[in-house]
Amino acid sequence: MQDNLIQKYSIPGPRYTSYPTVPYWDQESIDPNNWKDTVDTAFRESNHSEGISLYIHLPFCESLCTFCGCHKRITKRHEVEAPYVDALLNEWDSYRRLFSATPRIKELHLGGGTPTFFSPDNLTRLIDGVMQHAVPADEFEFGFEAHPNNTTRGHLHALYDLGFRRCSFGVQDYDPLVQKTINRIQPFERVRQVTEQARETGYTSISHDLVFGLPHQTLDNVIDTIDKTNQLLPDRLAFYSYAHVPWIKGTGQRGFSEADLPRDEAKRALYETGKKLFSELGYIEIGMDHFALESDSLFRSMRNKTLHRNFMGYTASKTRLMLGLGMSAIGDSWYAFAQNEKTVPEYETRANRGELPVFRGHLLSAEDRIIRQHILNIMCHFETSWERPEMQFPELRDCLRKLEEMETDGLLRLADQKLVVPEAARPFVRNICMAFDLRLMRNAPETRIFSMTI
16 A cells, blocks of 8 residues: 555544444433333344344453553452452343343353453353343354463363353464563463364354554564464454554553554554465455454355444444443443443442443434444445435535545545445545544544544
8 A cells, every 4th residue: 555645544533333433422312211212122123033242341450451442450359250240240130121021142242351350150150140031042152352371271161161152362462572561471382272272172263363553563573473373373363453542541551652663654564464464374354453264254244244343343243232231331222322330349339239330322313323334334344335315314425525535545436326445445444434424524523532543
C-alpha cells in the first residue's frame, strides 16, 4: 500500500465494535427498566429461532500487562473468585426472571481479565449454574480466553466437559525484550505445551492472539513470532494493532516511552508482512484483524455471509440478543446497549441485591440501526448496499460525497447503489466506516479519544 495513503488516512478513529460508539451513547436514554424492555423484546423475537449469546467478564489478573486496554482488576488473592461467581449467578437469575421461556444459548464466551485465573471448580460452578436453567441451541459454540502461563490441564478438561470447544491464547509476541516491556513473560515452549494439551483434550478451534505495533517490536520480531506460530498452526489468528491510548487507560500504558513504538510506515510494514506470511501459511483474512484456516467455523461464516461483529469481536453467527454478565460487561439487544458497573464492589453489591447492575448505555434510534447495519456489513463483508429503501437515510448523499475521494484513492468502488472494498484496501476499513458515522460527523471530539486507524 502506498505510503502517502497511509499518511493521509492514519487518523484517530473508532474500531466499531458498536454503533453508535461508546463516546456517543446517549446515557440519559437508558436505565435498567427500559433496558429490560428491549431485552424482553429481543428474547421473544429470537430465542426460539436463533438463541441468545452470553458474554461473561472475568476481570481478575495476577499481574498487569502494560499493553492491555481491557477492564481488569489486578490481584493475587484467589479468595475473590467465589464471591464474584455468586454475583454472576445472581445477575443471571435477574435476567432469567424476564424470560418467557427457557433460554437457548447459541454462543457463550468467557473473557477478561484472565478467565483461567479462576479455578476449574469455580468455572464449573459458574457454567453449571448458568446452564441449570438453560439449554444449548443447535450448533452452539462455547469459547474462552486463556493465559498460557496459568492454564492447566485441569482447566482444559473441566471446560471441555462443560461443552467448550474453542479456546484463545494470548501470545502477543515472542521477543524477550518486547515481553519484558509489556510485562508478559511467556516462553514459546509454554505456549506450545498448552496448545498441544488443548488439542489432545479435543478442542476443535484453537486461536492465538498476536499484536503488532508493540514497544521495541521490529519486523524481525514479527517474522519470528509468525514462524513460531506456524509450528503450532492454530485454527484462528487475531493480529491486532496495538491501540496506544494512555490518556484513557492510565498508568499501564505509560510504562514505556512513545519513542519505543513503531509508527506510521514502520507499523504498517509489520501488518503487511504478517498478512503476507499468514496467506502463505493458508490463513484467510476474516473481517478486520482476524485470520482463519478454511476448516474453521469463522471462515465458513464469512463464506456464508453469517459473520457478525459485536463486543465479543467477530463471531460465527448472529444473535439478536447478547447479554453481558459481570463487571463492565456490555449487553446488546439490537435495540439498545447497556454496560454494567465498572468496579467489582459496585457490580457485586447491585447484582447481589437482585438488580441489573447497568450504569450506562444507549437506546438506538431507527437511524442508528440503519447506520449500524451499514457499518456491520462493511466490517464483516467489506461491502454494503442501499438499494433497498430500508437501508437509506436522509444524509446518505452526504456520506457518498465523503466516499468519493476514497474511491479516487482506490480504497473502494461505488456502483449500482453498492459499496465494495477491494482486498488491497482492507487496512482502511475503519476510515470507510467513519464516512457513515453520523454521530461522529455531527459532533467531532475536541480532544483525541480514539486510537489511530492504521
